[in-house]
Amino acid sequence: MQIDPMDKKLLIVDDEAHIRMLIEQTLEDLEDEGVELLFADNGADALRIIQEERPDLVFLDVMMPKMNGMEVCQKVKKELKITDTYIILLTAKGQEVDRQKGLDMGANKYMTKPFDPDEMLSIAEEILNMK
Numbered sequence: 187m188q189i190d191p192m193d194k195k196l197l198i199v200d201d202e203a204h205i206r207m208l209i210e211q212t213l214e215d216l217e218d219e220g221v222e223l224l225f226a227d228n229g230a231d232a233l234r235i236i237q238e239e240r241p242d243l244v245f246l247d248v249m250m251p252k253m254n255g256m257e258v259c260q261k262v263k264k265e266l267k268i269t270d271t272y273i274i275l276l277t278a279k280g281q282e283v284d285r286q287k288g289l290d291m292g293a294n295k296y297m298t299k300p301f302d303p304d305e306m307l308s309i310a311e312e313i314l315n316m317k
Contacts, residue, residue, distance in 0.1 A: 272295075
């Protein structure tokens with residue numbers, strides 16, 4: 187089966203269902219553009235999905251069960267060397283030291299909660315070359 191190069195995948199990872207739903211609602215218009223939304227509620231599942239599906243973009247919560255977002259990011263970027271997946275860490279911790287640690291682990295960007303839905307959609311469109 188031929189995969190359309192326009193098909194993009196976006197993974198939303200958060201252990202809190204209401205936050206996953208909020209992000210999904212924020213980004214659901216992307217589905218009309220052919221973006222497939224994938225979901226995980228813990229770091230271990232996120233890592234498996236990233237390996238199997240190779241999403242173009244991941245919104246990854248930091249504080250999660252089984253494996254935190256920092257660990258997932260480090261495994262993906264440093265150990266598995268998956269460089270074509272863009273990872274944005276989402277966290278309630280806005281201190282510069284936390285941001286720097288996330289970037290050191292291989293995250294492409296760091297966003298603090300509460301996030302601006304319009305900004306999140308705009309960033310996703312930019313990263314997925316949809317603007």
